[in-house]
Amino acid sequence: MEKYKMHILICGGTGCRASASEAIQNNLQDAIKAKGLEDEVQVVMTGCFGFCEKGPIVKILPDNTFYVEVKPEDAEELIEEHIIKGRKVMRLLYVDPENKETISDSKHMGFYKKQIRIALRNCGFINPENVDEYIARDGYAALGKCLAEMTPQTVIDEIKESGLRGRGGGGFPTGLKWEFAAKNEADQKYVVCNADEGDPGAFMDRSILEGDPHSVLEAMAICGYTMGADKGVIYIRAEYPLAITRLKVAIKQAREYGLLGNDILGSGFNFDVEMRYGAGAFVCGEETALIHSMEGLRGEPTVKPPFPAESGYNGKPTNVNNVETFANIPVIINKGASWFNKIGSEKSKGTKVFALAGKINNVGLIEVPMGTTLREVIYEIGGGIKDGKKFKAVQTGGPSGGCLTEKHLDTPIDFDNLIAAGSMMGSGGMIVMDEDDCMVSMAKFYLEFTVEESCGKCTPCRVGNKRLHELLDKITLGNGTREDLDLLRNLSTVIKDTSLCGLGQTSPNPVLSTLENFYDEYISHVEDHKCAAGQCKALMQYVIDPELCVGCTLCSRNCPVDCIAGERKEAHVIDASKCIKCGACMEKCKFNAISIQ
Amino acid sequence: MAKVKSLADLKRMKEELQSKMDLREKSNDPEGLVQIKVAMATCGIASGAKEVMEFLIEETAKRGIRTVVTQTGCMGYCYAEPTIEVQIPGKEPIVFGDVDIKKADQIVEKYIKNGELVDGIIPVNYKTLD
Structure with missing residues (x-):
């Protein structure tokens, strides 16, 4: 790595890559070469910035300029204007939808102001395919500290003290889980990373693996050290190709540096990680089903006890943790449990990553302290409801969760409050619904x-x-x-x-x-056979108002089932028995004469 | 790649690698650092802004002052190029004109280190975007 004067970070998450962030990277590099600036400007593809709504994101440092919705053809202008002439390209900056102010530094954006990034600390900051950048940010220091200065029990005590609870949905105390696995004696034990993220709308595990794969590898090794396991397995769904590729690169680099393998950092501790691909079954997120799937059996759960900590993968003591849980571990070891447990609410410590989706302005990935209210998440970070519509509900916890309504807006979000409100944390998907949702x-x-x-x-x-x-x-x-x-x-x-x-x-x-x-x-x-949101087609009826209809025949000519009758210049009528409720007539009508009842 | 054999090895590696990530770390918290902007339009460069910028980047690092040095466009003070804007955390930005290497050295030693003003201040007449 050379020392560059400017760094250009490009989001390389799945979302932004789908919007051509690779082409942007290539064009930027070409433009830099054309201007002979290769030694001054570094172009880095990072993990997800989280602000998926406005992707692809390009961030230029050191002045922290945050460009949104960049297209490959903008590359030349960015180099010419920003890098060479030092002028910001105004049209690519973020405009606050509320007060219409142009914001250049992401720190001043509502989306980022309230966030604290622990699990996502390196996402959108380092190149996930370069272990050196991870090490430069204290990477593997936590593993080193554990191996050199801590006993397995003191590591477990530290995690227990931190109050970290499983981020996969259950919220079980992580330190306790590790302790169970550590207490069971066996000739072979396993650490498993559950990367079978199945909730519709949740994508934090994918983003962490894509943006900071080493943090998970490091944490798995730490876990292995505490319980006496020398094998780690990452169970990941095959439909996450980018995460798989980056993990493979990360595992290879860690092995080359001897950070995975035998005698890690001269401590005598051995640990290595391999991967298993799942076919994307939701039930395989459940740990016993996941273990069966890893063994090549049907992905079906079995009765607990025995818990995996006693008899898991291949009948050996196994500890299963979720990706986000692991991503928190190195930070807790480096900064200490007492730093971590100051963040969050009384019984839920630290932060939680949420995937905001649905009818919300800022769709994306956010990380906030536990105890942040739903209102802050939806209105301040999420920027409110799309098109100024009215908030109706938010579904948390995916298909296992429930919906929260207006009366819950000021409830601090943590594991216990969500359960009390009839929902659950789940893996952190948040789907926002407005008045048009039934x-x-x-x-x-x-x-x-x-x-x-x-x-x-x-x-x-x-x-x-x-x-x-x-x-x-x-x-x-x-x-x-x-x-x-x-x-x-x-x-x-x-x-x-x-x-x-x-x-x-x-x-x-x-x-x-x-x-x-x-x-x-x-x-x-x-009772009334009505759907107020107008989503249940069977309960809707398209009606033509004879007062407003001028008989232009446009609707009847566009009706695919010919159920609209009427003479020219006379009011038309829809035959409800034949109507398939496609809405084509309403869309075409120039006189607003057609409405839903 | 050579293996990392011990914790001390890892720490040494981190020290070496850190400086290459320094620019990114600093931009994470620009408000807490001294920010220097060098006007690098044609007129600025012709008057030696590039050399001044390089001097500032290298010397502040050598002298152990945590700064973010960025280039910016023409500030409009063509009569006083090269111009630089210096913002010390918590203070209003100050623009200095006719900054050659000697002046840059003075600014670092007197203003940035001790808060003493030096000659060549130009009253600021623009607003910066957040």
Whole structure:
């Protein structure tokens, strides 16, 4: 690495790469070469910056200029103007949607102001394919410290003291989990990293592996040291090709430096990591199912106990942690448990990464201290609801979670508060919904997902969720009754109580929480056969207002099923029995004569 | 690649590698550092701004002052090139004109180190973007 005067960081996360960030990198490098600046300007492809809404992101240092929505053809101008002439390219800077001010430094953006980045500390900062950059930022120092200065028990005590809880959704204290695995004697033990991120809308684990793979490798080695394991396995879904590639590069580099392998840092401790690819089954995020899948068996959960800490992979003591949990470990060791446990709320320490998605202005990846309120996340960081619509609910915890409504906006988000509010942390997906979203359809969407993903082992989950889905379908088609609502609630409770694993125990949550928070909406579906959000097609009717219709015939000419009748210059009529509710007529009408009822 | 054989080895490596990442670390917290902007338009460069900038980058590092040195466009004071803007944390930015290497040295020694003003200050008449 040379010492450069300026660094250009380009987001190399999956999202920005899909928007041609590689071409931007190439064009920037070409332009730099053309100007003979190769020795002065360094171009680095980093991990995700988190601000996916405005990607691809290009950040120029040292003046910290944050360019958004950059296109490959902008590269030359960036070099010519910013690098050579020192003038910012105004049209590529971020404009605050609220006050229309142009912001050049990301530090002043609402999106970044409230964030504290621990798990994402290196994402968007280092080149994930260069171990030197990781080492320059204290990489592997925590492993070194553990091996040279701490006993396995003091490491475990430090993690326990930090209050770190599993970030995969369960929220189990990590230090305690490590201690269980450490106490079980065996000739072989395993450390497993759960990178089977399955919640729709959550992508923090992928981003960490893409942006900072070494942090996970380092933490796995630390975990191995505490429990006496010399093998680590990363279980990752095959549909994360970029994360897999970067992990492979990272493992190779760590081996070359001797940071993985035998006699790490001269301590006599051996540890190596390999990878297993999952086919992307949601249930394989459950640790026993994950272990079975790793063994080449069907991805089905089994009864705990025995816990993996006693009998896991190949029947040996195994500790399974999620990617984000691991990413926190090196920081806790380096900065100390007492630094870490000052951040966050009383029972949930540290930060949590959330993936903001849905009807929100700033879609992206954020990391905030536990205890931040939903309002801060949605309105200050997320920039509020798209198109100025009204906030309706936010689904946390994916298909296992529930929805939170306006009354929860000021609840501090942590593991326990979310459960008290009828939802859960899950892996940190947050899907924001506005007034145009129908909550019955939303519950139906998640049930569709669980029906698909249920492994089929337990009857309540296999059959029960199917029945729940049928009931919801019936309601959205306008055939539901009040009795169906009671049935929904009863069945949900039974499924929760009688399923073996987390999938079945939580799959009815979207139904229960929408019934709890949006009972009126269910009632209007079953009694009045109306869907206020206008999403349930069967309950909608397109109607032409005879007062406004001038008889231009545009609608009837565009109707794909010819269900609109009427003479020229006379009001038209829609035949509701034939209408397929495609909305083409309403879109075409120039006189706003067609409405939904 | 050579193996990293001990914790001391790793620490040594970190020390060496750190300086190459320094620029990125500093830009993480520019408010806490002395920020120097050198006007590097045609007129500035013709009057020697490039040499001044290199001097500032190298000398502040040598003298152990944590600074971020960036280039900027024409500040409009063509009669007083090279011009530089210096902002010490918590203070208003000050623009100095006719900065040659000797003047740059004075600015580092007197203003940045001790807060003493030196000749050649130009009143600021522009606003900087956040």
